[in-house]
Amino acid sequence: MRQAGLLLTVIMIVLSPLAAFAAPAPVALDMRIAGDDSVTRIVVEFDRPIDVSHQLLDKPWRLVLDFNKIGYGFSDDVVGDKGLISGLRYGDMGGNHSRIIFQARHPFRIRKMATRAEGESGRYNLVIDLEVTGQEAFEKALDRSLTTSAVVNTAQKRDRLGATREKDRPFTIIIDPGHGGIDDGAKGVGGTLEKDVTLAFAKTLRDALTRETEAQVFMTRDDDVFVALADRTGFARQHEADLFISIHADFLRQHGVRGATVYTISEKASDQVAATVAANENLADSVAGVELPADESDVSDILVDLARRETLGFSVQFARLAISDMKGFARLIKNPHRYAGFRVLKAPDVPSVLIELGYLSNKDDEKLMNENEWRRGVADRLVDAIEKFAALSSRRLAAKSSSD
Numbered sequence: 001m002r003q004a005g006l007l008l009t010v011i012m013i014v015l016s017p018l019a020a021f022a023a024p025a026p027v028a029l030d031m032r033i034a035g036d037d038s039v040t041r042i043v044v045e046f047d048r049p050i051d052v053s054h055q056l057l058d059k060p061w062r063l064v065l066d067f068n069k070i071g072y073g074f075s076d077d078v079v080g081d082k083g084l085i086s087g088l089r090y091g092d093m094g095g096n097h098s099r100i101i102f103q104a105r106h107p108f109r110i111r112k113m114a115t116r117a118e119g120e121s122g123r124y125n126l127v128i129d130l131e132v133t134g135q136e137a138f139e140k141a142l143d144r145s146l147t148t149s150a151v152v153n154t155a156q157k158r159d160r161l162g163a164t165r166e167k168d169r170p171f172t173i174i175i176d177p178g179h180g181g182i183d184d185g186a187k188g189v190g191g192t193l194e195k196d197v198t199l200a201f202a203k204t205l206r207d208a209l210t211r212e213t214e215a216q217v218f219m220t221r222d223d224d225v226f227v228a229l230a231d232r233t234g235f236a237r238q239h240e241a242d243l244f245i246s247i248h249a250d251f252l253r254q255h256g257v258r259g260a261t262v263y264t265i266s267e268k269a270s271d272q273v274a275a276t277v278a279a280n281e282n283l284a285d286s287v288a289g290v291e292l293p294a295d296e297s298d299v300s301d302i303l304v305d306l307a308r309r310e311t312l313g314f315s316v317q318f319a320r321l322a323i324s325d326m327k328g329f330a331r332l333i334k335n336p337h338r339y340a341g342f343r344v345l346k347a348p349d350v351p352s353v354l355i356e357l358g359y360l361s362n363k364d365d366e367k368l369m370n371e372n373e374w375r376r377g378v379a380d381r382l383v384d385a386i387e388k389f390a391a392l393s394s395r396r397l398a399a400k401s402s403s404d
């Protein structure tokens with residue numbers, strides 16, 4: 001790849017009558033991305049100095065780098081899924097214009113962007129530091145960079161990977177691993193922490209979705225950090241999510257109770273177990289010492305909104321699909337669709353379910369939830385359910401094989 005890029009540059013120079021006068025196009029020889037979900041550094045190494053300008057694009061969040069024509073010598077799989085960066089595309093835009101686009105998994109801001117010579121090597125590094133930010137801050141920065149976006153729209157057709165996928169906003173799923181950080185959640189009979197098992201499963205589900213569908217997937221956390229309940233629902237609303245799945249594994253006094261349960265929101269609990277589970281889960285904020293905002297609405301108020309917006313109907317629909325797909329693989333509790341007043345399910349415009357994978361108070365459930373194979377199996381069933389659900393919604397969620 002690197003050699004091909006260089007070779008191409010060499011041929012261009014030889015064939016161009018202006019070769020003797022025009023400087024050869026710089027070649028991006030290598031690209032490195034490092035960091036995590038909050039701060040990410042991108043380094044692009046060029047064989048000579050470059051001029052670069054940049055702009056931001058929304059939906060999905062992207063950083064666009066524009067160059068005079070450059071060659072591409074780095075490997076295609078340099079970026080899979082690193083830090084804030086979830087995708088890369090690059091190509092020539094026609095004329096003397098080349099472009100590299102980084103897609104981000106969260107709104108971000110550019111903390112630093114600089115080029116520097118690398119010692120005696122003659123190479124130049126373009127160094128970009130990105131930092132996660134809120135949607136509002138991103139939009140402000142976006143407005144400031146809009147002046148050049150006309151160029152993008154006319155040029156996008158030439159985008160190497162095609163611009164068609166960008167047109168429709170992809171089906172967007174928020175996976176919410178319960179608890180985290182200071183809030184361990186429940187503790188299993190064998191010592192498993194709920195916050196760990198929910199995160200492990202959420203990552204498995206995210207990876208399965210990313211691998212098998214074109215859904216846009218976000219997690220409310222992908223680390224051992226505390227996230228307030230209101231921030232979890234707020235995150236889903238901010239992304240205008242099509243589905244919110246909160247993952248839990250509670251502890252019950254009745255150690256014999258086991259199996260997965262899918263919960264939807266309701267003012268009145270379906271039964272005593274549901275009421276207990278919701279009460280436990282709603283404690284998450286106070287466990288972490290987080291005060292509820294004064295204007296925090298009651299679940300009963302939210303229900304009015306939910307009904308009006310038909311969100312609840314979609315939530316119930318997904319709960320049923322999830323149960324019927326999980327049935328053949330995972331053990332389910334008796335009456336596996338239950339409901340109660342979960343605060344984390346109250347986003348009025350995002351269909352939301354809370355899945356208790358099992359109960360950490362049951363040693364068999366605890367053992368299963370710690371097994372990779374079991375987690376993958378359940379995740380695969382949920383991917384099926386999500387695909388069916390997406391098919392019923394207006395948003396496209398094509399299987400990868402059918403569009404690539």
Ligand SMILES: [Zn+2]
Binds near residue numbers: 178179247248249250
């Ligand atoms: Zn929980």
